[in-house]
Amino acid sequence: MKIRQLLIPALAALAAACAGNHGWGIHGTVEGAEGRKMAIEGFNAGHWYVIDSVEVGAGGKFGYDAAAPAAVPEVLRITLDGRSIYFPVDSVDRLELQAKADGFGTDYTLAGTPAAEKIVAIDRMIAQCVAQRGAQAAATDSLLKDGLNRIALSDSTCIAAYYIINKKIDGKPIYDLTVKRDLGIVGAVAQRFSDLRPDDPRTQWLTGLYMTARRALNPAGTGRPVSMEAQESGLIDIVRFDNRGTSRSLAEVAGKGGVTLLSFTTYDAEQSPAYNVLLADLYKRYSAQGFEIYQIAFDADEVEWKLKADNLPWITVWNSPVDGADVLMHYNVGALPLAYVIGRDGVIAERITDPDRLAAAVARAM
Numbered sequence: 306m307k308i309r310q311l312l313i314p315a316l317a318a319l320a321a322a323c324a325g326n327h328g329w330g331i332h333g334t335v336e337g338a339e340g341r342k343m344a345i346e347g348f349n350a351g352h353w354y355v356i357d358s359v360e361v362g363a364g365g366k367f368g369y370d371a372a373a374p375a376a377v378p379e380v381l382r383i384t385l386d387g388r389s390i391y392f393p394v395d396s397v398d399r400l401e402l403q404a405k406a407d408g409f410g411t412d413y414t415l416a417g418t419p420a421a422e423k424i425v426a427i428d429r430m431i432a433q434c435v436a437q438r439g440a441q442a443a444a445t446d447s448l449l450k451d452g453l454n455r456i457a458l459s460d461s462t463c464i465a466a467y468y469i470i471n472k473k474i475d476g477k478p479i480y481d482l483t484v485k486r487d488l489g490i491v492g493a494v495a496q497r498f499s500d501l502r503p504d505d506p507r508t509q510w511l512t513g514l515y516m517t518a519r520r521a522l523n524p525a526g527t528g529r530p531v532s533m534e535a536q537e538s539g540l541i542d543i544v545r546f547d548n549r550g551t552s553r554s555l556a557e558v559a560g561k562g563g564v565t566l567l568s569f570t571t572y573d574a575e576q577s578p579a580y581n582v583l584l585a586d587l588y589k590r591y592s593a594q595g596f597e598i599y600q601i602a603f604d605a606d607e608v609e610w611k612l613k614a615d616n617l618p619w620i621t622v623w624n625s626p627v628d629g630a631d632v633l634m635h636y637n638v639g640a641l642p643l644a645y646v647i648g649r650d651g652v653i654a655e656r657i658t659d660p661d662r663l664a665a666a667v668a669r670a671m
Contacts, residue, residue, distance in 0.1 A: 328371030329394040331383065333402035335409065336365045344384045345369060348471065353382065365406075377505050378464040380424060385409045391428060393420040393464055423465045427456060431474065440475035453479065454490055458633040459603040461574050461641055463502055466494045467511075482518035489634045491515050497640040500658050540653055541635045543567075543601060545622035548614040553622050555599050556651075563595025564670045565647040566663075569638050571603045572613040580642050580660055581617065587667050588619055594671060595649075601632065603641065646670050 335343070338361040345356045359369040369383075371394075378395040383402070388410035392400055400421055404413035411432060415421050430452055434443040443449060457466040470480045470491050480487040495511040502508055542556040559565040568584065570577060588598055598619035604610040607623055614621040624632060636645065637656075644657040646666045655666045 327397075328373045329375050329396065329398045329400075330368065330370040331392060331394075331400040331402055332366075332368040333400075333404070334365045335361050335367060335385065335402075335404045335406055337406035338365055338367075338385060338409075339363060341385065341406070343367065346382050346384055346389070348380060348382075356381070359383075377502070377507075378420070378462060380464060380468045390415065391424055391468070393418065393424050393468075395420065395464070420462055420464060423456070423460075423462075424468060427453070427465065427469060427472075431472065431479075435474060440477075444474040444477045444479060450479070450487075454633075455603065457490060458493055458638055459571050459641055460497075461571070461576075463494075463497055463505075463640070466497060467507060470494050482514070483522065485522060486634075488515065488518055488522065492519070493634060493637060496637060501640055540647065540651060541632075543599070543622075543632055545601060545624060545628070547620060547622050548611045553599070553620050558597055558599050558620065559647045559651045561595070561597075562649055563597055564591070564649055564667065566596070566598045566667060567636075567645040567647060568598055568600040568642065569603070569633070569636065569644065570600060570642040572610060573604050574641060576642070583660055583663060584619070585617075587664060591667065591671055592618075596667070596671065603633075 340361065342358045342360050344358050346353045347356045357369070359367050361367045374396045375394045375398070378393060380391055380393050382389040382391045384390075385406065386409065390402065390404065390410055390413055392402070392415055394400070395418075398418050398420075400415060400417035402413060402415050415425050431443065431449065434446050434449040437443075438446060453469050453472075457469045460466040472479050480491055482488055482491065491511070492515045495508070495515045498505055498508040498511050540556065540559060542554060544552060544554045547553050555565075555567060559567075566584070566587070570580065574580075584598055584600070588596065590596075600617070600619060600621045601624050602610050602614065602621060603624050604613075607625065610623050614623075636643075640658065642660065644663060645653050646655045646657065646669075648654045648670050654670050657663050657666050
C-alpha cells in the first residue's frame with residue numbers, strides 16, 4: 306500500500322535549525338566521535354529524512370538548537386554511521402544525550418523530559434526482546450506487542466503512541482495493517498489524535514491509513530460508513546482485582562439497578578488528581594441514589610497504584626501488564642482519562658472524552 310507524502314509544518318520549520326536557541330535543543334557527549342557529523346532526521350508519513358547535521362567537537366561534545374519551537378510534539382532521531390537514537394521534542398524542550406560512538410543506538414542515556422524517558426523505555430523494551438529472541442521473532446512476539454499496546458493505549462501525550470505504531474524491527478513494521486488486532490490499535494491511536502489533536506497534520510494521515518486498511522480487510526463493508534468507534538458495541542464485562550484483593554465484576558456492579566460510571570484512567574497522569582476530584586464530587590452527590598464508579602487504572606506499578614487508590618471511596622481495579630490491552634480495544638479507549646455512563650438498565654448511555662461533560666452526562670442518567 307502506497308502512503309502519500311504529507312508535509313508536517315512543524316518539521317518544515319526546522320530547516321533553518323542551528324540558527325539560535327529559540328526552540329528545542331539536544332546537547333551532550335558522544336565518546337569517540339570527535340570531528341564526525343551526526344544527522345538530525347525527521348519522520349514524515351512513514352519516511353525518515355534529513356533535517357540538518359551537527360558536528361561532534363572536542364571531547365565528544367555536541368549541541369543542536371532548533372531555530373523555532375516545535376509546533377506539535379514530534380519524535381526525531383540523531384544518526385551516526387547508520388545507527389540512530391530516537392528522541393521526542395515539544396515546544397522548547399531541552400534534552401541531554403550521553404552516548405558512545407561504538408555503541409551508538411544501544412549504549413546511551415537520554416534525559417530532560419518524561420516523554421524522552423518513555424521513548425527510551427520503548428526502545429529498550431524492543432531491544433531486549435530482539436536480544437533474547439532475534440529480530441524476526443521479536444517482530445511478532447505477543448508479549449512484546451502486549452507491552453507496546455499497553456503503552457500506546459494509555460499514552461496521554463499521543464506522541465509515544467504514534468511512535469510505537471510506526472516502529473519497525475529490522476525493516477519490518479511491528480504493527481501489520483492486515484492483522485485485525487494490530488489494525489485495532491492503529492485505529493485507537495487515530496481516534497486519540499482525532500479527539501485530542503484534530504488540527505495536527507498527522508490526524509488526517511492516521512485516519513486515512515486506518516480507513517484504507519480497514520476497507521482492504523473487509524471489502525464487503527466498503528458500502529457502509531466506517532467508524533473507528535465500532536468496537537464499543539455494548540457492555541463487555543471487566544473482571545479485575547481491587548486494591549484490597551477482591552475480584553470485582555463490572556457486569557455485577559452495573560446490574561444492580563443504579564447508574565454506573567466506567568472510568569478508564571492512569572493515576573500517573575498529571576491530570577489524574579484533578580480528574581479524581583471531579584469524580585469524588587459526583588460520588589458524594591449521587592452515591593446515596595445507587596450511583597457507583599468502576600474505575601480501571603493502567604498504571605505501570607501495582608504498589609504505587611494501591612497507595613493512590615487506598616483513599617478513594619469507589620471501586621478501583623488495576624489492569625496489570627499480564628491482563629494486556631484487550632479491554633482498551635473493546636471499549637475503544639483512544640486517550641486517558643475516558644469514561645462511559647452506564648444507565649440503570651445496564652446499557653451504555655454515553656461515551657465521555659471531555660471531563661467537563663461528565664457532570665451533565667451523569668445527571669441525565671440519574
